[in-house]
Amino acid sequence: MTFTDTDKSPPCPRQDEHRPSLNILLCAPRGFCAGVDRAIQIVEKSLEIYGAPVYVRHEIVHNKFVVENLKAKGAVFIEELEEIPPHHTDRPVIFSAHGVPKSVPIDAQTRRMFYIDATCPLVTKVHHEAMRHYKMGLDIVLIGHAGHPEVIGTMGQLPPHAVHLVETVADVETINISDPSRLAFCTQTTLSVDDTADIVAALKAKFPHIIGPGREDICYATTNRQEAVKMVAPRVEAMLILGSPNSSNSNRLVEVAKSYGCPNALLIGDQSQIPWDRLEGISSLGLSAGASAPEILIKNVIAALEEKYSVTVEEITLTREHVTFNIPRILRDAQDNYAQGRDKQAK
Numbered sequence: 001m002t003f004t005d006t007d008k009s010p011p012c013p014r015q016d017e018h019r020p021s022l023n024i025l026l027c028a029p030r031g032f033c034a035g036v037d038r039a040i041q042i043v044e045k046s047l048e049i050y051g052a053p054v055y056v057r058h059e060i061v062h063n064k065f066v067v068e069n070l071k072a073k074g075a076v077f078i079e080e081l082e083e084i085p086p087h088h089t090d091r092p093v094i095f096s097a098h099g100v101p102k103s104v105p106i107d108a109q110t111r112r113m114f115y116i117d118a119t120c121p122l123v124t125k126v127h128h129e130a131m132r133h134y135k136m137g138l139d140i141v142l143i144g145h146a147g148h149p150e151v152i153g154t155m156g157q158l159p160p161h162a163v164h165l166v167e168t169v170a171d172v173e174t175i176n177i178s179d180p181s182r183l184a185f186c187t188q189t190t191l192s193v194d195d196t197a198d199i200v201a202a203l204k205a206k207f208p209h210i211i212g213p214g215r216e217d218i219c220y221a222t223t224n225r226q227e228a229v230k231m232v233a234p235r236v237e238a239m240l241i242l243g244s245p246n247s248s249n250s251n252r253l254v255e256v257a258k259s260y261g262c263p264n265a266l267l268i269g270d271q272s273q274i275p276w277d278r279l280e281g282i283s284s285l286g287l288s289a290g291a292s293a294p295e296i297l298i299k300n301v302i303a304a305l306e307e308k309y310s311v312t313v314e315e316i317t318l319t320r321e322h323v324t325f326n327i328p329r330i331l332r333d334a335q336d337n338y339a340q341g342r343d344k345q346a347k
């Protein structure tokens with residue numbers, strides 16, 4: 001099996017066996033985004049520099065494979081700072097890529113903890129946007145999913161009741177704003193592009209003076225992965241999306257596949273969850289992965305499919321991504337010192 005951008009790969013060496021053919025259309029881009037990559041690097045470098053354990057508040061990114069892998073290296077995942085045992089409050093604690101309410105770093109400072117913030121810079125941008133609107137005296141509507149850590153983090157940048165959360169077009173009808181001429185909106189970064197456009201249109205119809213970002217705050221990675229799925233979904237009989245059930249952007253990819261011509265679309269965590277009964281009799285399969293799912297999961301799924309099918313893989317490329325984010329300065333400086341210390345020891 002080989003990956004190609006435009007051509008189908010040569011026949012698999014085992015094609016002459018009596019296995020059915022399966023053409024896999026592989027979406028590109030897929031999998032890790034720059035924010036996830038940065039967050040994982042932050043945990044890994046912290047472990048390297050400070051040693052284990054390193055505490056991580058909430059799953060660093062919503063992917064079981066990633067979390068288990070970091071646990072094996074010495075990361076300890078907690079939901080609240082108070083779970084860190086008193087004798088470990090000097091250990092680093094990392095805030096997840098989804099962002100945290102303002103109260104969390106304040107709490108860490110009060111407890112004299114050493115924290116490193118792995119919030120994706122594109123989420124931080126939304127935090128700043130919300131604060132700017134608030135300082136201008138505007139009411140703020142946040143489009144997002146109630147209870148998602150990113151939404152909790154964004155709402156937590158402002159005092160309670162400063163933000164009106166809407167999840168659907170129907171919710172727009174129920175919002176009550178004291179001065180509709182002073183209103184702004186922000187969005188969660190991992191929403192469905194199409195659903196959000198509908199909500200924004202409903203907001204603009206109800207509140208013509210509402211201001212917001214030129215495009216929604218949905219990030220480049222979420223947008224590109226959804227657009228790539230839209231290209232593939234109408235061409236395949238089934239579609240598998242790699243991702244964990246609590247990953248917002250992975251779930252959105254399944255919804256996009258379903259509404260763009262592939263009702264037989266499913267979220268799976270890894271190759272052990274391939275729904276073989278739903279693949280029976282098909283000859284084309286779409287494959288993608290949410291922004292928190294590593295490429296190894298895609299490779300493992302293809303390897304498992306090759307056991308039962310004669311597989312060809314065609315990569316369908318929407319665009320190539322070149323976005324990268326630096327890790328925080330505190331960690332870059334610590335890494336330089338660590339490397340210098342090692343060099344001295346070696347001499």
Ligand code: SF4
Pocket residue numbers: 033034035036097120121122123189190219220221222249291
């Ligand atoms: S999905 Fe977007 S907002 Fe979330 S971590 Fe990735 S780049 Fe950042």
